[in-house]
Amino acid sequence: MKILLVAGGSPNEWPQFNSEGFDYNLGIDRGSLYILDHGWSLDLAVGDFDSLTNDEQQTVQKQAKELIQAQAEKDDTDTQLALALAIQKFPAAEIMIIGATGGRLDHFLANLWLPLEPRFQAFARQIKIKDHQNSIAYYLPGDYVIRKETRMNYLAYCCLTPVKNLTLTESKYTLDHVDVAIPTSYASNEFVGETAGFSFDTGMIAVIQSRDDK
Known part of the structure; x- marks a missing residue:
């Protein structure tokens, strides 16, 4: 099984890929809206959605098959929460994360270091982070x-x-x-x-x- 995690980075920095090659689409905060904008199925939307307007939040709430809304102040980043949920649901799946490298450096480092966390280490080989210039395994x-x-x-x-x-x-x-x-x-x-x-x-x-x- 292949899972696509879409974080909030600009689609202009996404890699080239075939969206039909994924069995499950998980949107992270604004990434949920990007999934809908591309006409893909939004299987799960995760995050505090603080980057979305009220109208955008309503769009995500109406069209997501499942939605998990987190508190704005929490121990995990939205991407950490999303990855934990993806592994919990599909522990054997291959996971590709896009929209996770551009913008704020602190966000990028948090994403780069995800597999170092003890809860994710055993799944490190299943996780890839990609953008239009880089492929990280x-x-x-x-x-x-x-x-x-x-x-x-x-x-x-x-x-x-x-x-x-x-x-x-x-x-x-x-x-x-x-x-x-x-x-x-x-x-x-x-x-x-x-x-x-x-x-x-x-x-x-x-x-x-x-x-x-x-």
């Missing part, structure tokens, strides 16, 4: 081969935590069993073919495929 310790995504020119290995024995192969820049003591981004790497390999023993890594904004 999360990895727990292991040995992996990844495939180059269409139109993406750059490859980065972002150690979100200290990492042991990081090895990078089949890429322009390689590493051999390196221990990473602090969060570090090995940025601006590149595929040399259609696939690249990496492995590590501890921690969590976000692998980012990206392109210039042209």
Whole structure:
């Protein structure tokens, strides 16, 4: 099963994707309105909806199949709440989050770090964050081969935590069993073919495929 989470970032920054490839659409605050604006089914709307006018809130309330309204002052961000609900409903699903990278930096960092939370760590491999320039996937310790995504020119290995024995192969820049003591981004790497390999023993890594904004 595939779930689409739409946060409140501008649709101008969305990636290219086929909306019909998703089985369940979850709108986060203003993202709920964006789903409706595109004519998609709004299966669940989540958030405090403080970014919507009264008329927009009424539109979401009328058209959402299910709505969960949160308090404006709460421990979780709307995106944290939405991800928790998505995992609770569909623990085996693949989850793509869009509209989560533009705008405020504090919001972006909160979204980037979502899989580090203990409640989400076991599901890290199922979560992806995408926009028109970037595709972010999360990895727990292991040995992996990844495939180059269409139109993406750059490859980065972002150690979100200290990492042991990081090895990078089949890429322009390689590493051999390196221990990473602090969060570090090995940025601006590149595929040399259609696939690249990496492995590590501890921690969590976000692998980012990206392109210039042209």
